[in-house]
Amino acid sequence: MSQSLGEIVGQASESDAIASQMRSFYAELDQTIAAHAPVCTNRGACCQFGRYGHRLYVTSVELGYFVRGLRAQWRPPAGDDACPYQVGGMCTAREHRPMGCRVFFCDPNAQHWQNEEYERQLAALKRIGAEHDVEYRYVEWLSALSEIEENPGANLGISRDFKPVFEAPESVDPPRGFVLELTQVRQTDSHRQQGAAQHGGNVPSTRESHAD
Numbered sequence: 001m002s003q004s005l006g007e008i009v010g011q012a013s014e015s016d017a018i019a020s021q022m023r024s025f026y027a028e029l030d031q032t033i034a035a036h037a038p039v040c041t042n043r044g045a046c047c048q049f050g051r052y053g054h055r056l057y058v059t060s061v062e063l064g065y066f067v068r069g070l071r072a073q074w075r076p077p078a079g080d081d082a083c084p085y086q087v088g089g090m091c092t093a094r095e096h097r098p099m100g101c102r103v104f105f106c107d108p109n110a111q112h113w114q115n116e117e118y119e120r121q122l123a124a125l126k127r128i129g130a131e132h133d134v135e136y137r138y139v140e141w142l143s144a145l146s147e148i149e150e151n152p153g154a155n156l157g158i159s160r161d162f163k164p165v166f167e168a169p170e171s172v173d174p175p176r177g178f179v180l181e182l183t184q185v186r187q188t189d190s191h192r193q194q195g196a197a198q199h200g201g202n203v204p205s206t207r208e209s210h211a212d
């Protein structure tokens with residue numbers, strides 16, 4: 001029988017070996033992205049998915065590493081618009097933020113390398129999961145946070161007592177003149193079909209963002 005997302009994430013979050021590999025993966029990825037020298041000017045607007053018109057998709061091992069690092073500062077999603085970890089235009093989960101958050105930039109000069117980089121990194125994440133027998137899932141970020149919050153069949157040690165010091169502003173307007181091609185970014189047919197199969201036909205459109 002297939003595991004619930006909570007069970008899969010719980011398994012991934014408990015593994016020291018996966019955590020070590022994910023740290024190396026993100027360190028290498030950050031260096032790769034830095035070499036492209038993309039520019040971030042939107043102050044977290046891209047983390048407000050509904051307003052920005054895109055969605056973030058993540059894999060099982062990213063979720064495991066995220067829960068491992070953020071279980072004591074857990075922020076349940078509120079509504080379906082924005083990432084709960086964006087506060088005042090800043091990411092409060094930078095060390096553990098998913099791959100898509102690191103690869104996506106609204107910088108028009110980043111458009112030519114993002115797709116290819118995303119596909120390469122996604123393949124690497126699949127390999128990490130496979131090495132550790134973690135079932136592969138490719139899931140929409142806010143839905144995944146909600147499912148983890150409900151925690152079906154798994155004890156993830158998430159603290160419900162975290163009281164954020166700051167609260168996010170009601171909105172952050174995207175700057176004018178963005179060239180947004182997010183539904184075209186990194187959404188191959190195979191991912192779409194996989195996402196659809198795993199989400200009852202709710203087809204994902206990949207994205208992600210970067211909030212410096």
Ligand code: SF4
Pocket residue numbers: 046047056083084085086087090091092093094097098101209210211
């Ligand atoms: S960068 Fe990613 S994890 Fe951080 S606030 Fe934005 S969407 Fe959330």
